Amino acid sequence: MEAALRPEKPRTRIQQRNRETILEAALDVFSTEGFRGATLDQIAAAAGLSKPNLLYYFPSKDAIYTELLSTLLTRWLDPLHAVDGSGDPIEEILSYVRRKLEHSRDFPRESRLFANEIVQGAPRILDQIEGPLRHMVDDKTALFREWAEAGKIAKVDPYHLIFSIWATTQHYADFSVQVQAILQSYEDSHFADAEAFLMTVFRATLTPAKT
Amino acid sequence: MEAALRPEKPRTRIQQRNRETILEAALDVFSTEGFRGATLDQIAAAAGLSKPNLLYYFPSKDAIYTELLSTLLTRWLDPLHAVDGSGDPIEEILSYVRRKLEHSRDFPRESRLFANEIVQGAPRILDQIEGPLRHMVDDKTALFREWAEAGKIAKVDPYHLIFSIWATTQHYADFSVQVQAILQSYEDSHFADAEAFLMTVFRATLTPAKT
DNA sequence: TGAATTATTGACCAATTGGTCAGGATGAGG
DNA sequence: CCTCATCCTGACCAATTGGTCAATAATTCA
Numbered sequence: 001m002e003a004a005l006r007p008e009k010p011r012t013r014i015q016q017r018n019r020e021t022i023l024e025a026a027l028d029v030f031s032t033e034g035f036r037g038a039t040l041d042q043i044a045a046a047a048g049l050s051k052p053n054l055l056y057y058f059p060s061k062d063a064i065y066t067e068l069l070s071t072l073l074t075r076w077l078d079p080l081h082a083v084d085g086s087g088d089p090i091e092e093i094l095s096y097v098r099r100k101l102e103h104s105r106d107f108p109r110e111s112r113l114f115a116n117e118i119v120q121g122a123p124r125i126l127d128q129i130e131g132p133l134r135h136m137v138d139d140k141t142a143l144f145r146e147w148a149e150a151g152k153i154a155k156v157d158p159y160h161l162i163f164s165i166w167a168t169t170q171h172y173a174d175f176s177v178q179v180q181a182i183l184q185s186y187e188d189s190h191f192a193d194a195e196a197f198l199m200t201v202f203r204a205t206l207t208p209a210k211t
Numbered sequence: 212m213e214a215a216l217r218p219e220k221p222r223t224r225i226q227q228r229n230r231e232t233i234l235e236a237a238l239d240v241f242s243t244e245g246f247r248g249a250t251l252d253q254i255a256a257a258a259g260l261s262k263p264n265l266l267y268y269f270p271s272k273d274a275i276y277t278e279l280l281s282t283l284l285t286r287w288l289d290p291l292h293a294v295d296g297s298g299d300p301i302e303e304i305l306s307y308v309r310r311k312l313e314h315s316r317d318f319p320r321e322s323r324l325f326a327n328e329i330v331q332g333a334p335r336i337l338d339q340i341e342g343p344l345r346h347m348v349d350d351k352t353a354l355f356r357e358w359a360e361a362g363k364i365a366k367v368d369p370y371h372l373i374f375s376i377w378a379t380t381q382h383y384a385d386f387s388v389q390v391q392a393i394l395q396s397y398e399d400s401h402f403a404d405a406e407a408f409l410m411t412v413f414r415a416t417l418t419p420a421k422t
Numbered sequence: 423t424g425a426a427t428t429a430t431t432g433a434c435c436a437a438t439t440g441g442t443c444a445g446g447a448t449g450a451g452g
Numbered sequence: 453c454c455t456c457a458t459c460c461t462g463a464c465c466a467a468t469t470g471g472t473c474a475a476t477a478a479t480t481c482a
Contacts (some may be wrong), residue, residue: 154415
């Protein structure tokens with residue numbers, strides 16, 4: 001049973017190390033070139049391995065990409081999972097924004113890989129989106145709606161609220177070239193400003209109108 | 212002089228028609244596959260022409276792509292150009308948001324093509340971004356800053372304001388697959404909701420605090 | 423109509439790409 | 453030290469891809 005779900009675990013140290021090296025290099029290449037744009041030769045070069053050696057550890061280019069995508073998606077969803085009814089609603093949502101922004105700062109390649117996949121029609125991840133992702137969003141929007149009914153946050157469309165959080169936070173990873181070209185900041189210095197700005201925006205949006 | 216700036220204008224009717232057919236088909240293909248992912252065969256098939264015939268009208272794959280990109284960029288920037296000091300500041304900015312959202316609804320392929328290019332590091336449009344685009348943004352942020360000083364809009368970072376407008380509006384084109392998977396709306400029906408939501412967000416963000 | 427210009431194509435090419443395979447190198451365990 | 457499994461590679465392959473070219477078809481226009 002276990003074996004059926006996770007058919008292969010790396011056995012030797014070498015396997016462990018090389019699989020990781022490959023995935024790391026592949027993330028670099030796939031995130032800037034997209035699936036079709038990336039070549040095994042590029043990945044092999046980036047990993048410091050020969051192309052046949054890549055294919056000793058992974059059955060195909062597709063397999064590398066798919067593995068990256070699936071591990072990526074869980075991490076992408078994690079912050080949303082953490083949103084629950086325990087704390088102050090507005091602070092809860094603002095924390096989510098903050099976590100997503102940190103995600104963009106700390107894992108920009110993952111964000112770009114995901115962006116590439118979605119922009120191009122999500123050909124190999126659509127079922128994940130229509131399944132788990134959609135369900136979790138449905139869950140959280142229900143929670144947001146409760147909060148709105150109870151007057152704890154302003155009455156805004158919860159789906160579009162989530163979209164706007166995704167859009168504004170991911171922007172700093174996905175469009176970082178543009179952001180840096182405009183701000184002429186070559187480090188991550190602008191993330192602090194971005195956070196301050198987004199806190200203002202979402203606090204203003206979510207604070208209920210005075211009765 | 213004129214000729215130097217626009218070295219080649221389509222001469223015959225056939226040229227006019229076929230160049231347009233090709234660009235239209237190429238927009239379809241490039242926007243969903245990215246530059247490297249797209250093939251001349253795909254574009255030729257989509258255009259209903261033979262591959263050598265494509266290359267009779269355009270010198271290379273690159274040339275088709277570049278032509279699309281440059282015409283696209285001007286249209287992308289147009290709405291920002293239209294923002295000036297003539298009207299009420301908040302309404303002026305909200306109009307900009309509305310126009311950008313309409314752009315996403317009416318020209319999603321252009322938006323995705325642009326997104327593809329930027330996500331992948333803007334290899335063939337970076338100078339356009341560092342030049343004209345950045346200058347216009349610098350212009351408009353200066354205007355926003357004046358408005359903020361004068362107390363006509365809230366004091367928010369004008370650069371991040373613009374980023375957030377781009378991010379939230381383009382999201383509906385670039386990530387339309389995701390949006391539609393979550394909302395399960397297969398038409399553009401959600402654009403009206405998105406507009407209402409974004410109007411709320413930016414009005415709340417820009418309305419100055421009561422003194 | 424007929425000559426000149428423009429449009430179109432099949433056949434072809436060199437380079438690239440994902441992937442295979444037989445055999446050799448390098449470990450780990452006894 | 454020997455053996456066996458793991459690891460690695462050069463050489464190779466078929467398919468794809470951007471692009472060329474000579475020859476043919478269609479238009480244009482006098």
